[in-house]
Amino acid sequence: MSQKLELISFKMCPFVQRAVIVLKKKNIDFDITYIDISNPPEWFKEISPLGQVPIMKVGDEVLFESTVIQEYVDEITPPSLHPEDALVKAKSRAWMSFGSDILFAMHPMVTTPDETVSNEKKAIVLQKLSKLEAVHSGGTYFNGEDFGMIDAAYAPMFMRMNFIKMHTGVDLLEATPKMAKWSEALLAQDFVQESVVPELPMMYKGMLKNMNGFFATKLKD
Template sequence: MAKKMELISFKLCPFVQRAVIVLKKKKIDFDITYIDLGNPPDWFKELSPLGKVPVLKVGQEVLFESSVIQEYVDEVTPPSLHPDDPLLKAKNRAWMSFGDELNMAMFKMAQAKSQSAFEEIRDGMLKKLHQLESVHSGKAFFNGADFCLIDAAYAPFFMRLDLMSLACGFSFLDELPKMKRWSDNLLAEDCVKSSVVTELPQMYVGMLKNIDGSYLSTLCQ
């Protein structure tokens, strides 16, 4: 029998969440071990080649990089959540990688010290969201009616954007109807709702409020 997989996680990490969403969607029984990234244990430093989460342990083997973990989990539990068509699959992978930039931009926006730095990053994020709007199917999910791997990759970003928008009183998606509907649909999925600890909203907003000297913390309630 296949060994139970173990995911090494940090509760706030959007990249870990991508992997959890796929594991949940595929109804896989897995173990999750949380670490404190601010004070990582020695065993984690030895285990994780880049010192980052997520790491997935499959027996004695170690996988890292959320996109690789997502694809591995998907491949070993058919049917695949990727489209069959090779070109569409490749395009999905490219736009999944584009999502990494959005996660990084959101992180940098939260750290920005001045209003002008904040607005510059926010405008860059909005530009990327408009690009995404132009390639989205306009249906429930990115490719159409079915939830795919690319949807799992974007859900953590939209969850945080939603929490940030509510706590800080601004809206990103007013002029992006496909993104708004996509975000609502993603956040309503069971595999997404169950992919984070129950205290994630408080933890995330608390983290935003406590970023020393950040412009965003002055907007958060």
């Protein structure tokens, strides 16, 4: 590539991780700059239209929204990680959006101090996982044996579910064997493990503890 790519985000962001996975899977050279999202620098405020992460600098241009960034990276570096069939591709994109909904439900599930609210959010997460279980191919990855864009989109979610299991003993995939198998396959990939900072597992535990939510009461020593 002639233009330099630079991602800007914070270390725990699951949405930038999607783009990093695609970049690493395709062996694309890029830089990543981490900021303090609670106190972002002025230069970031000036270039981020929504004041949110992730953003990607492509030369002098700026892209925002994680899905847009992920799609851009895929489009400029053929072959595409999307399925060739137009209908299968469209369905995959729809289920990618569905994955974002699960991530949005997971955060209050682990951070709210209210046990009832936490359990309600957990029920939503489990219900959505059950729906995914019903449409998963049953193969190594979502659409079969080839790693695709949808797999990159779900890997951050499964990584965080694995952190939850590691630190609290709560197994969100216990009732969905296809999801458990899919998670295992994704997390076994080096380009997935290398898409985050090495300290992320302990950072996630620290987040659970510092938020002092219901899941903080489940933390192991």
